Amino acid sequence: xxxxxxxxxxxxxxxxxxxxxxxxxxxxxxxxxxxxxxxxxxxxxxxxxxxxxxxxxxxxxxxxxxxxxxxxxxxxxxxxxxxxxxxxxxxxxxxxxxxxxxxxxxxxxxxxxxxxxxxxxxxxxxxxxxxxxxxxxxxxxxxxxxxxxxxxxxxxxxxxxxxxxxxxxxxxxxxxxxxxxxxx
Amino acid sequence: xxxxxxxxxxxxxxxxxxxxxxxxxxxxxxxxxxxxxxxxxxxxxxxxxxxxxxxxxxxxxxxxxxxxxxxxxxxxxxxxxxxxxxxxxxxxxxxxxxxxxxxxxxxxxxxxxxxxxxxxxxxxxxxxxxxxxxxxxxxxxxxxxxxxxxxxxxxxxxxxxxxxxxxxxxxxxxxxxxxxxxxxxxxxxxxxxxxxxxxxxxxxxxxxxxxxxxxxxxxxxxxxxxxxxxxxxxxxxxxxxxxxxxxxxxxxxxxxxxxxxxxxxxxxxxxxxxxxxxxxxxxxxxxxxxxxxxxxxxxxxxxxxxxxxxxxxxxxxxxxxxxxxxxxxxxxxxxxxxxxxxxxxxxxxxxxxxxxxxxxxxxxxxxxxxxxxxxxxxxxxxxxxxxxxxxxxxxxxxxxxxxxxxxxxxxxxxxxxxxxxxxxxxxxxxxxxxxxxxxxxxxxxxxxxxxxxxxxxxxxxxxxxxxxxxxxxxxxxxxxxxxxxxxxxxxxxxxxxxxxxxxxxxxxxxxxxxxxxxxxxxxxxxxxxxxxxxxxxxxxxxxxxxxxxxxxxxxxxxxxxxxxxxxxxxxxxxxxxxxxxxxxxxxxxxxxxxxxxxxxxxxxxxxxxxxxxxxxxxxxxxxxxxxxxxxxxxxxxxxxxxxxxxxxxxxxxxxxxxxxxxxxxxxxxxxxxxxxxxxxxxxxxxxxxxxxxxxxxxxxxxxxxxxxxxxxxxxxxxxxxxxxxxxxxxxxxxxxxxxxxxxxxxxxxxxxxxxxxxxxxxxxxxxxxxx
Numbered sequence: 035x036x037x038x039x040x041x042x043x044x045x046x047x048x049x050x051x052x053x054x055x056x057x058x059x060x061x062x063x064x065x066x067x068x069x070x071x072x073x074x075x076x077x078x079x080x081x082x083x084x085x086x087x088x089x090x091x092x093x094x095x096x097x098x099x100x101x102x103x104x105x106x107x108x109x110x111x112x113x114x115x116x117x118x119x120x121x122x123x124x125x126x127x128x129x130x131x132x133x134x135x136x137x138x139x140x141x142x143x144x145x146x147x148x149x150x151x152x153x154x155x156x157x158x159x160x161x162x163x164x165x166x167x168x169x170x171x172x173x174x175x176x177x178x179x180x181x182x183x184x185x186x187x188x189x190x191x192x193x194x195x196x197x198x199x200x201x202x203x204x205x206x207x208x209x210x211x212x213x214x215x216x217x218x
Numbered sequence: 219x220x221x222x223x224x225x226x227x228x229x230x231x232x233x234x235x236x237x238x239x240x241x242x243x244x245x246x247x248x249x250x251x252x253x254x255x256x257x258x259x260x261x262x263x264x265x266x267x268x269x270x271x272x273x274x275x276x277x278x279x280x281x282x283x284x285x286x287x288x289x290x291x292x293x294x295x296x297x298x299x300x301x302x303x304x305x306x307x308x309x310x311x312x313x314x315x316x317x318x319x320x321x322x323x324x325x326x327x328x329x330x331x332x333x334x335x336x337x338x339x340x341x342x343x344x345x346x347x348x349x350x351x352x353x354x355x356x357x358x359x360x361x362x363x364x365x366x367x368x369x370x371x372x373x374x375x376x377x378x379x380x381x382x383x384x385x386x387x388x389x390x391x392x393x394x395x396x397x398x399x400x401x402x403x404x405x406x407x408x409x410x411x412x413x414x415x416x417x418x419x420x421x422x423x424x425x426x427x428x429x430x431x432x433x434x435x436x437x438x439x440x441x442x443x444x445x446x447x448x449x450x451x452x453x454x455x456x457x458x459x460x461x462x463x464x465x466x467x468x469x470x471x472x473x474x475x476x477x478x479x480x481x482x483x484x485x486x487x488x489x490x491x492x493x494x495x496x497x498x499x500x501x502x503x504x505x506x507x508x509x510x511x512x513x514x515x516x517x518x519x520x521x522x523x524x525x526x527x528x529x530x531x532x533x534x535x536x537x538x539x540x541x542x543x544x545x546x547x548x549x550x551x552x553x554x555x556x557x558x559x560x561x562x563x564x565x566x567x568x569x570x571x572x573x574x575x576x577x578x579x580x581x582x583x584x585x586x587x588x589x590x591x592x593x594x595x596x597x598x599x600x601x602x603x604x605x606x607x608x609x610x611x612x613x614x615x616x617x618x619x620x621x622x623x624x625x626x627x628x629x630x631x632x633x634x635x636x637x638x639x640x641x642x643x644x645x646x647x648x649x650x651x652x653x654x655x656x657x658x659x660x661x662x663x664x665x666x667x668x669x670x671x672x673x674x675x676x677x678x679x680x681x682x683x684x685x686x687x688x689x690x691x692x693x694x695x696x697x698x699x700x701x702x703x704x705x706x707x708x709x710x711x712x713x714x715x716x717x718x719x720x721x722x723x724x725x726x727x728x729x730x731x732x733x734x735x736x737x738x739x740x741x742x743x744x745x746x747x748x749x750x751x752x753x754x755x756x757x758x759x760x761x762x763x764x765x766x767x768x769x770x771x772x773x774x775x776x777x778x779x780x781x782x783x784x785x786x787x788x789x790x791x792x793x794x795x796x797x798x799x800x801x802x803x804x805x806x807x808x809x810x811x812x813x814x815x816x817x818x819x820x821x822x823x824x825x826x827x828x829x830x831x832x833x834x835x836x837x838x839x840x841x842x843x844x845x846x847x848x849x850x851x852x853x854x855x856x857x858x859x860x861x862x863x864x865x866x867x868x869x870x871x872x873x874x875x876x877x878x879x880x881x882x883x884x885x886x887x888x889x890x891x892x893x894x895x896x897x898x899x900x901x902x903x904x905x906x907x908x909x910x911x912x913x914x915x916x917x918x919x920x921x922x923x924x925x926x927x928x929x930x931x932x933x934x935x936x937x938x939x940x941x942x943x944x945x946x947x948x949x950x951x952x953x954x955x956x957x958x959x960x961x962x963x964x965x966x967x968x969x970x971x972x973x974x975x976x977x978x979x980x981x982x983x984x985x986x987x988x989x
Contacts, residue, residue: 070324075244076237078444080394081478085896088394116237134235139227141861144869145689146234147394147444153235172904179896181394181445182689184868185907 045109049074050118051125058105065089065100068115076116076150080179087178090151091115097158099177116150119157133157136195136204137188144182152178156192164200168193220769222702222926225861229694229713230442230687241444242414243398246473252400253282255460255474256328257316257484258335263344263553263889265310267317271336275320278334280327285319285464292430296455298420303519303556305428305459310339311518312554313889314483321464321472344553346889348385348492348515351550358516358549359524364531364817366603367542372507376498380578384495386567386963388515388883389488389560389876390899393688395444396481397454401425401461402471409436409462414443415454416686417726422718424455425462433718436462440716446688447873448559451726452521453485482894486558487883489514489526491567495575503579503590507542510534512568516549517556522563523549528660530564532821535603536572537614537652538594543603553889559728561873562933565655566940570878570963573651573940577947578958587944588627588650592618596654605818606656609825614652617829617851617916621650624914625831625849634833638952643838646846647949651941652829653852655934656822657730658810664725665807665823667735671700671743672800673751675793677771677786679704679711684724685736686716690932691862692732698859699737699925703744705768706785721802730826730930733858735805737925743803750799754792755783808923824921826929828852830871830938832908836949838978841971843946845875845908850938852913855921855929867913867935874939876902879946882964950974954981 042057049072058067065082068074068091077100080088084102091100092114114122123131133156136142143149152175159166159174166174171192180188190205197204233239246252258275260267272284287294287306297303307317318335322328345356373379397414404410409429415421418438426433438458443450457474464472476484491514498507512530516523527547534545576594580587595618596602596611622628627650634646659665670682681700687693693713701708714720725735748768756763761775774782792799812819830850836843850871854863880900884892893899920927947959950970954977962969 070247073247074237075240075247078241078394079243079475080396081896083478083895083897085478086394116235120236138231138235141225141227141865143228143231143234143689144691144865145394145443145445146228146230146239147241147689149234150237172907176903176905179392179394179901179903181392181447181873181901182869183865184872184911184913185904186868186911186913187865189904 043106045106047108047110048112050114051122060106062105063101064091064103064105064108067105068100074115074117078147078150080147087151087155088148090154090178092154092158095158095161097155114154116153119153131157132195132198133160133192136191136198140187140191140194142183142187142191148178148180152180152188156195159192160196160199164196166192166196220702221698221708223857223860226694226698226708226859228691228862229697240441241395242400242412242441243395243475245400245412249400249402249471252471252473253321253323253464253468254325254328255319255321255464255472256325256332257480258318258320258332258337259314259316260310260337260339261313262310262339262341263313263346264342265339266342267308267310267337267339269338270318274334275331278327278331280323281320281331282323282468283321283464284335285321285460289463289467290428291463291466292428295427296424296459297519298452300520305456313891316484319460321468344889346552346885348490348513348550351552352513356551358520358551359527362527362531362547363544364604365544369507369509369542369544372542373496373498373509376506377500378582379496379498380582380958381496382578384493384571384574384963386491386493386570388490388557389881390482390883391447391449391487391560392896392901393443393445393447393449396478397450397457397476397485398474399458399461400471400473401458401465403465403469409466411436411438411458411462413438413440413454413458414450415440415458416446416451416688416728418686418716418718419722419724420452420726421455421458425458428459429462429466438718440686443686443688447561448563448728449485451559451728453558478896479894482899483891484555486517486521486556488560488877489516489523489557489564489567490883491530493571495571497575497579499579501583502593503583503585504593505538505540508540510543510545510571512545512547514549515552515554515557517552517554519556521556521558523557525660526559526564528564530568532604532656532660533565533568534572536569537596537654538572539596539600540603545603554885555891561870562936563729565933566874566937569937570940570943573944577944581951581956581958584956591652604821606820606822613827613853614654617827617853618652621829621831621849621851624851627831630833644835645949645952646833646835647945647947647952648831648833649941649944649948650829650831651944653827653934653937655826655937657734657826657930658807658821658823659725659729659731660812660821662810662812665731665735665810666725667739667805668721668724669736669739669743669803670720670800671740671747671803673747673789675790675799677710677789679706680714681711681740682714682720683736683740684716684721685732686727688727690732690866691859692727692736694862695733695858696736696740699740700744703741704748705770705773707771710771730932730934732932733928734924734930735807737858738805739803741803741925742805743801746801746803747799750797751788751792754795754797755788758783758791824924826853826934828934828938830941832941832945834942834945834949836946836970838953838974841967841974843967843970845942847910848908848912850913851916852935852938853916853919853929854931855919855924856927857915858926858928860915863915863931864913866931868911870933870935871938872902872907874936875942878939878943878964880906880964880966882966946970950977953977
């Protein structure tokens with residue numbers, strides 16, 4: 035004898051600036067909802083246990099680990115994923131997010147798997163603190179693991195993005211990067 | 219303006235920062251009708267399987283299949299060299315081994331059903347350590363030898379001797395993208411496998427083998443990997459095989475994604491090593507003779523253990539001349555995951571041992587370790603213990619002295635001594651160590667590569683080569699090589715996903731050789747196309763073909779740049795003139811060989827060099843430490859892509875730092891890998907990185923005989939982190955008064971704490987005895 039399963043909860047939330055209505059089992063995580071129901075595979079599945087930071091998204095502007103967030107708990111709230119970061123910024127400011135430009139240009143990435151989480155944590159930091167020190171960057175990104183780089187270019191990229199966001203000339207990079215033709 | 223040697227962004231950087239760059243597992247949600255797989259694992263280190271009951275699992279919602287040995291249409295065997303690796307085993311060989319796979323409509327359904335498969339077993343005695351393996355003569359290889367001179371006689375005649383033992387821990391790869399594969403039957407009926415693999419040709423071979431078909435019926439594509447580090451060189455094959463068998467049986471796409479726990483408990487790690495050594499030296503610290511035994515914990519099957527043991531033996535000298543030496547290496551068979559390739563491939567384990575030995579010699583003689591290292595350096599004209607001339611031996615001293623200057627080593631050494639004199643509970647240490655790393659696969663036949671370069675009639679270019687992109691920037695470098703050789707702009711060139719139907723019979727992207735081998739092949743393909751195009755241009759411009767210059771998308775006579783043709787227009791003309799616009803390129807490394815019987819030869823095309831200085835501060839009461847500053851000078855030849863190389867050097871160093879300081883692989887008494895999550899297995903994060911990291915690439919370092927004078931960069935920088943371990947020993951030394959320091963490896967804070975305690979107790983005991 036098995037009892038009839040309860041129907042999946044239906045709820046609405048704002049996803050990358052648009053209201054979506056979804057249904058998901060109560061035990062599903064936001065990560066599962068994003069990747070397997072919404073097809074937003076930019077949010078990466080690194081450890082499923084809140085250890086690596088690869089699945090970081092913004093919930094009402096603050097970074098959360100989507101693998102430890104139950105999907106139903108985002109009802110009525112705003113979620114930003116890597117797919118939405120540039121688009122939202124472009125709508126508001128007419129250009130992609132400075133952390134995207136900075137990470138793109140500075141050699142702050144190799145395999146790229148940690149990047150979505152790293153970028154969303156960085157964007158959240160800059161929203162809260164437009165002039166972070168290198169130590170504040172270290173603290174803000176300490177929950178995001180990268181297995182490829184030595185983190186040095188990541189810190190540089192965030193400081194660079196902060197300077198651009200403040201309307202200042204960014205610090206000269208350690209290495210000169212060839213300019214890009216198109217915007218992300 | 220050539221793009222070669224320019225610091226350009228990673229080829230996929232744009233995709234990475236926007237989230238649009240796809241990895242193998244991202245393809246699954248995009249495939250309608252894809253099924254998902256989950257392993258059924260057995261919690262015994264060794265056990266005979268007596269019965270498998272799948273009835274309850276098959277009755278679970280959404281379950282399509284439970285795969286077992288009976289479902290394999292071909293051979294139930296994954297072993298790339300020795301056939302000792304059944305995909306579906308009849309006897310469990312390590313704790314948590316997968317013995318069956320559930321295939322279901324969703325990952326969740328497969329996972330829930332996997333728990334309902336009942337596996338009855340009869341537990342058997344297991345081998346769980348190197349020492350136990352030696353005692354029970356449980357080996358994967360024969361003893362392997364390299365010998366120079368009479369080590370016994372040299373030891374007997376040496377005025378001083380030290381002997382000891384060092385256990386060197388393993389390392390889990392923790393590529394952030396866990397293993398993944400997706401198999402589907404494509405529209406023409408071929409088995410198409412998307413795999414996160416470093417070795418698509420071998421994945422193709424194994425998939426064909428388990429399906430019982432010839433290789434021309436299987437295509438493997440590797441789009442990109444979210445890191446690999448050697449962990450996907452051999453061990454990507456099993457997941458591709460499971461996906462392919464299930465896809466064939468079901469006639470629909472099937473994906474395998476290991477979750478982190480499974481990735482850490484099913485796949486192999488860097489080999490733990492046990493070294494036993496005896497070294498004779500003179501009063502100046504010069505090594506006169508050495509006997510070294512290296513035992514590698516290879517886990518349950520052979521995998522790559524033999525070449526890994528060889529590479530440890532090849533690197534037991536690092537940068538030092540050992541006049542008489544016998545080194546024996548052997549792979550031990552244990553009931554653990556099959557340990558496998560990991561950046562450095564045994565080299566780091568060998569190198570840690572000789573650096574440990576040199577520190578012991580220095581502390582025995584009360585000489586600065588730096589001086590003892592210098593005194594033992596190879597000089598021009600020397601040969602290694604396996605008989606290969608050490609070309610560019612002078613580069614060791616050139617890098618060494620330049621780095622001592624740029625890091626202000628002497629000044630800082632004095633500052634550290636002043637600090638330590640007034641700080642009883644926190645001590646600082648500093649160390650400099652060198653790296654010499656042999657470049658080439660030591661299995662000579664792997665040192666070949668192919669490329670297929672295509673120019674379309676509009677002048678746009680596609681580059682196919684045998685290498686895979688795992689974040690290391692190989693595609694970026696290959697695009698630079700192609701753009702430079704063809705004389706086109708970078709934006710005219712695209713790097714294509716690695717596919718076995720474009721370039722066949724490729725070698726693994728491994729041994730740091732990706733850009734050397736594939737770069738040379740891409741260059742040759744481009745040269746062949748360019749030479750065809752030069753004929754067309756020569757006719758058009760009415761000049762000899764040898765005077766035609768290709769640069770930045772323009773084609774012109776050497777002396778008249780103003781008469782330039784556009785590359786795109788030239789491609790169109792060549793097409794109309796019926797001139798081929800595509801070419802393969804092939805390269806094999808010349809003049810390398812190695813004879814296992816004598817343990818001699820020239821296994822390496824060349825050596826990569828570097829050195830690092832690390833400064834650390836250690837707390838007496840906890841053993842906790844922080845790395846205050848790291849300075850690196852590394853030799854990448856003429857860099858093809860400096861930003862990529864900088865990333866490899868920094869990242870390699872930090873990965874080595876993790877291996878030697880934080881990352882501890884723990885197997886418990888039952889043989890269970892106890893550190894199977896990132897909460898118990900500690901990776902370096904931003905908080906553990908050195909506060910200051912200065913990296914420079916050696917200038918004027920052209921390497922003749924390698925593509926555009928460059929050098930391999932993937933593995934060598936990892937071993938620069940040995941300077942961090944030696945700096946820790948130096949700091950521990952400050953807590954007592956002289957003598958050898960035994961320091962565990964990895965040198966975790968706990969290990970450092972015990973080393974300090976031993977030191978302070980020894981010093982206290984000596985004081986009491988004196989009183």
